[in-house]
Amino acid sequence: MSWQPEVDELRRREEMARRMGGPDKVKRQHDGGKLTVRERIERLLDPGSFHEIGALGGKAAYDDKGNLIDFTASNFVCGRGRIDGRPVAVGGDDFTVRGGAADASIHEKQEIAERMAGELGIPIVRLVDGTGGGGSVKSYETMGRTYVPRNPGWEEVVANLSRVPVVALGLGSVAGLGAARLVTSHYSLMVKGISQMFAAGPPVVARLGEPVTKEQLGGTEIHCRNGSVDDEVESEDEAFARTRRFLSYLPSSIDSLAERGPITDDPGRREAKLIELVPRDRRKVYRMRAIIEACVDLGSFFEIGKLYGRSMITGLARLDGWPVAVLAGDPFHYAAGWTADTAHKVTRFVDLAETFHLPVVHFVDCPGFVIGVAAETAATIRHGARAMTAIYQATGPWCSILVRKAFGVAGAAHQNWGKYNFRYAWPSGDWGSLPVEGGIEAAYRAELEASDDPARLMADILERLNRVRSPFRTAETFDVEEIIDPRDTRPLLCEFANLAAPMRRTGPRRFGYRP
DSSP: OOOHHHHHHHHHHHHHHTTTTOHHHHHHHHHTTOOOHHHHHHHHSOTTOOEEEOTTOEEEEEOTTSOEEEEEEOSEEEEEEEETTEEEEEEEEOTTTGGGOGGGOOHHHHHHHHHHHHHHTOOEEEEEOSSSSOOOTHHHHHHTSOOOOOOTTHHHHHHHTTTSOEEEEEOSEEETHHHHHHHSSSEEEEETTTOEEESSOHHHHHTTTOOOOHHHHHOHHHHTTSSSSSEEESSHHHHHHHHHHHHHTSOSSTTSOOOOOOOOSOTTOOOGGGGTSSOSSTTSOOOHHHHHHHHSSTTOOEEEOTTSSTTEEEEEEEETTEEEEEEEEOTTTGGGOBOHHHHHHHHHHHHHHHHTTOOEEEEEEEOOBOOSHHHHHTTHHHHHHHHHHHHHTOOSOEEEEEEEEEEHHHHHTTSOTTSOOEEEEOTTOEEESSOHHHHHHHHTHHHHHHOSOHHHHHHHHHHHHHHHTOHHHHHHTTSSSOBOOGGGHHHHHHHHHHHHGGGOOOSOOSSOOOO
8 A cells, every 4th residue: 555666766766867967978077177967056055955846857768568767867957955044946957968958958947947936036046057958950850840949938037137136157168048048147157167158159150160169269268358257266166155155145036135244344443544545646546446345344345247347346245244236446447437348237237236125335436438439339328328327227225435536427427316325525536527637638729729838838727727626626515415534434334334224125126137
C-alpha cells in the first residue's frame, strides 16, 4: 500500500537531473574556468535555502517496456531561495546541456521564474550563460519546420522592471535572447575573461566579412564601457558578492520600503578635509569620490557603472543607516560635462531610485553639456533632454549639494524644480547660464576688438565678473537657500535621510522603468 517505489523513482530522476550534461560536459565547464549552474546557485544563496522548481523537466528515454533508461535535464534551473535571509527567485542557464540552445530548453521554466518573482514581490537573479533559450539551426531539422520568432515570457521580463529588483549576471558567452535577458535588468555584471555578450556570435558575424574573436566582439572591454552592462568583476564569486550587496540597499518590491541598515557611523561626524578638497583654481580637478565617501556612512558607498558615462558617478550608499541613491559629477572626465553616455546613465539611475523609493543625494558639479562636433553627432542634447526629463519627473525626496559648477541647461537639471527639495551650496559654488571664462569673448567682443590692449581689458573684465560671481551674491537674493561649511555636509545629509524616511511611499510610479 506504500508509495515508496514512486518516491524512490522520484529521487532517482532528481539524481539524474543533478548530473546536468554529464561528467564530460561538467569537466569542460570547469576547464573553461566556469562553475556549473548548480554550483553558482549554491554560492549565491544562503546555505541550504534553495528550493528547486521543475527539476524533473527535460528529455527522457524509455525502453520498449516503458522503463526510464536515460534522462537529460532541461538546460534551465530555477527556484527560490534566500539572500541574507530575504526570499529571492533565481534562474540559471545550464551550459553543459547543449549550450543553452532552444532545443534543450523548456521556456515555461524561465516564464515561471519571472512570474514567481513578480507576483510574490521578491527580487530575481538571472544567471545567464549561453543563448538563454535562444535559437539553434539544428532545432529546425529536429522540428521539421521553421517558426515565427517569439520571446516567451518577455512580457514578464518587462513587467518585473517596474515591480521587483532584477539582477543579471553574464557568466559565459551570452548571445541572442540571453544577451537581451542580461541587459534588461536593474543591475548587470560580466566576469572579465570568461564573459562575452553579442547579438550574434563570431561564426555568424564572420559571414559579414568580420572575422573576430569572442573577446573582440563582445568582451567586458566593450560592454562594460559602452553602458550595455553595468560592471565587470574578476570572478564569479565577486559577482555573487556584488549581487548580494546591491540587493541589500533595495526593498524586495515596489510594495515595500528599503530597510534601515545597522547604524555604524556617527551622524554628526564632521570631516575636516572637506574644507580643502575643492581647489580655488577652477581649472583644477579634485576627487569627488573622496567627498562622497567622507559624507556617507563609512564603507557604505557601492558604485555602479564606473567604467561608462564617466563624467557622472552613480551608486548606492547609507546615511545614518538609511539607503540612498547617489549622483555626483566627476571633474576628471570632460570636466564633469554631460555626454550622451552620461545622459543614458543618469536616466537609468534616476529611474532605479524612483522605482524603489530611494531618496537621492546629488553632489553637483556640472559645467553643462559637452560641446563640439562629436557631441552633436552623438545627439547629446536629445539624450540629455531625456535625462533631464527623468529628473523632473522624480517625485521622491531629493537633496542637492552644489559643490562647484552648475551651468546651463544640464546644470539646471540638478533637481526637480516643481517640488520641494533640500539644497545646500558650498563656498566653492560657481553657477550661471555659462561659465564666465567661456563667455567673455562673445559678450564683450566689440569692446575687445576696439581696445588698444585687449589682454589688459580682458583681465579687467574678468576681475569685475569674479566679484559678482560670488555665491554670497546669489544667497542675498535667496536664489540659493543655504551656503554651508563643507564640514557640515554629513550631519545635514543624515538629517535629510531621517526626514526623508517617512516621506517615502510604496507602490508603482506613474510610468515604467526605462531599461
